[in-house]
Amino acid sequence: MNIYSLLICGGIADVNHYDEFWNDTACMWELLQRKVEKNGLGVKDENIIVFYGNGVDFSDSEGNMTKYCYKRPLNRNIVKGSLREPVSGKLTEKLSGKLAGRLSQRLPERLPLLRRPLTDYAATSDNIERVLNSLSSTNDIDLLFIWTFGHGFRDENNSYLLLADGSKLYDYRLAELLENINCTTRIICMQQCFSGGFIDNLKKDGNRNTKNRNIILTSCSDFASAYPTNDNVEEDRENGVLYSHGEFNYHLYNALSSKKFNTEALIPGDHRKACEMMFEVYKYISDNDNIDEESTQYYDSENGYWNEGPELIDYLRSRWTFSWNGGNNEECGPIIEFSYPLTEMYRAAKNKQVYLSIEGKMVHNFNLNNSEYRVIIKNPDKFSLDGYFTADFDNKKITYTGKVYSRSSRPYCIGYEPEPTDKSYCESDKESHEWKIVVFNWF
Incomplete structure (x- = not known):
């Protein structure tokens, strides 16, 4: 099962104390590349492309928030963003200083494997369009997993994700960019406000080579806001530091890491099985999301459109x-x-x-x-x-x-x-x- 994933976060954690923008991006990357036997999704890291903020990993200036400061290996088989200086924090692989020294002598060209930041690209329209257009020429994708976060808004009759450069990734434009990527199944999960407005565009899918391949899960409807976690049970603290998360993302992460969606159970081309498992993910989020103003939305080509719970209107x-x-x-x-x-x-x-x-x-x-x-x-x-x-x-x-x-x-x-x-x-x-x-x- 060849899986590609794009994580797109247009917000920046350093601005207005939205640390959940970085925390959730890092969590999703860690979950995706973690091995299945360790309750991850087992996606090859070279197949995960991270768009975050201005292109620079979040680093707390006071040095307290280190829990989600990951580094990742560099793969030379895919063209990605320019390398930047490493951030402080955990390594994906811990090596002793002596071993790291030996590796630097024997494999000097591969030393960057220990140094690359999490972020591949700044979350800008140009970067997203360039990468999505390049993926349209890739023919070995079985499953495409898209995840988005940041500030979402409505502009007249369309929802959009606000990107780091001030541009707007509209629902119809994202649908156009994704429809040219060949894959059997595509899963799209969205945390931002008004994210439900993307569903009507994404589910149309004008790709002639594929049909009935969509699974879409959003935190809220097309005219509702999304919220951070709101109770003590969902608090994430380490060494006295509180790490924020989106309510939807928190439950999405827990559902995926509990193997409700198990990539080892998938067979290439078996879209129905993917729908069955993601519908269980949706039900888990709906059951556990306790913010009344949110109304988790779900669509897949097997079950159709689902929406549990009333949407409160003021x-x-x-x-x-x-x-x-x-x-x-x-x-x-x-x-x-x-x-x-x-x-x-x-x-x-x-x-x-x-x-x-x-x-x-x-x-x-x-x-x-x-x-x-x-x-x-x-x-x-x-x-x-x-x-x-x-x-x-x-x-x-x-x-x-x-x-x-x-x-x-x-x-x-x-x-x-x-x-x-x-x-x-x-x-x-x-x-x-x-x-x-x-x-x-x-x-």
Whole structure:
């Protein structure tokens, strides 16, 4: 079974104390190259390519965080990034000083086997595209394992992974780059926020030489955030130092290292077996991930699309009411609320769904095809309305235009901005003022 793996972490542990970016990258590399009999995946190190941050292994300036500072052997059969100075920390192979000295005399050209850092390339668009394009000419890949981490975001209708150079690895672009790589099975695991948005693009897979080869596992849905570990049981401490991990990554690592996915049980070309084992990995993560805001997503070409657990949705709300003294609830008009789910925040402005509730009851959903709502509210001795709420998707606002029946010359309304079309107060028109009021804005 010939396995290739790409680890892509666009975040940098040194920035804003996100040490999990490095810790999880190092953990995944260590798990991949560890022998199967020691609960690893047994991937040849020369087949593991690590993209991390700015291309330099993390090294704590105070010298305390040494647990995940690995070195790795250098393989000359694959073109990788330029060699850098070694970092302090554990070696993948421990050799005595005497033996290391003898090796340096006998095999001077192979001495770099003991010195190469973990990182092959900086996590930039150019590096990722260059390596993925080069892999498209490799014909001996049975299983391709992709793992991503860093800061994820939504840009209108697409998810992306923010890379170290500020570029964005979009869901559709990653799908394009991967579809040209020939392999029987490809497993893609993603920790970053909004990672579920990659699934719809990746599962299409336009490679004509292969079909039904996808297994995709993400920490959250397309409109949700991902989080670090959150309880004492999941704490990782050594010598008084706390090492952070992503919640999803923590459980992914444990599932893979417990042989729920056993590479020795795979036969080249047996994609169904890979799906069976990765589905068990998914169930393990879903059962153990205790962060409500996350909702682990899973897709494989045998089982289809799975999502366990409800996704909690919060709303951005704006309450709007009329009053002639600004504070007495007894004299207020109807309570009108505009809101949209936080999941809509990153959706394109013209695809926004905005909800209208009156006195606690939802009465309308504004969208591009249904942008107006006729409102008639007659309430003696309080404010009454007779007009229209209209959503302007170009200018991202909702406006009330119409009459306001009141016993006041000018209603009090949060968000009211005088418009040139406002009618001025006059005694003869005291009970029938017409207004144009911006009642809700979104971004």
